[in-house]
Amino acid sequence: EAGVAQSPRYKIIEKRQSVAFWCNPISGHATLYWYQQILGQGPKLLIQFQNNGVVDDSQLPKDRFSAERLKGVDSTLKIQPAKLEDSAVYLCASSFRDRGEMNTEAFFGQGTRLTVV
């Protein structure tokens, strides 16, 4: 079974530029998550999709970050314009449809390491 695919693996941009990350979840997984992991910290949930609808985006800085999941499969996370503090690893994860069971684990991609200079 193929895992969660993310690209690119690494990206270096200058501040105020824009950047986009792509995620392809495990086939059949209805729930997709984007996490931001700053060096030395735990992952922070940015946005959670159920199919193509947003379940939670309370911690997404909406003035600069946007995400979409067209057709309920692939997802794109965009930052525009980037700031120095956006330097982090952006992790995409997916899980089976959320029916309220607490034992549903999330499967993670390898992440995209973003450096803003």
Place this chain on the structure above:
Amino acid sequence: AQKITQTQPGMFVQEKEAVTLDCTYDTSDQSYGLFWYKQPSSGEMIFLIYQGSYDEQNATEGRYSLNFQKARKSANLVISASQLGDSAMYFCAMRERYSSASKIIFGSGTRLSIRP
């Protein structure tokens, strides 16, 4: 307020010894799930073990076991007979209800280093 607290930023353990990684959590829900993930230097998050809030037995998966003390709201990970390959970051996480769905939140992690 911190939902998941991991108080050990880093730990050093001798190879073949057992190690306990601490995790406490905060929730008012009766139904929740607790997870431990391993993150090697390569960056991917690897699921290790799960404990449900209603599970009466402590979860075990090979060399991993979860010491679940519900009244104290703690879910410590125990790794028996540690190996060099266990060197990594370890994250405790909790799935709790949010609106009509649920979400997973993570602690700050513990960096475990195994000495040969």
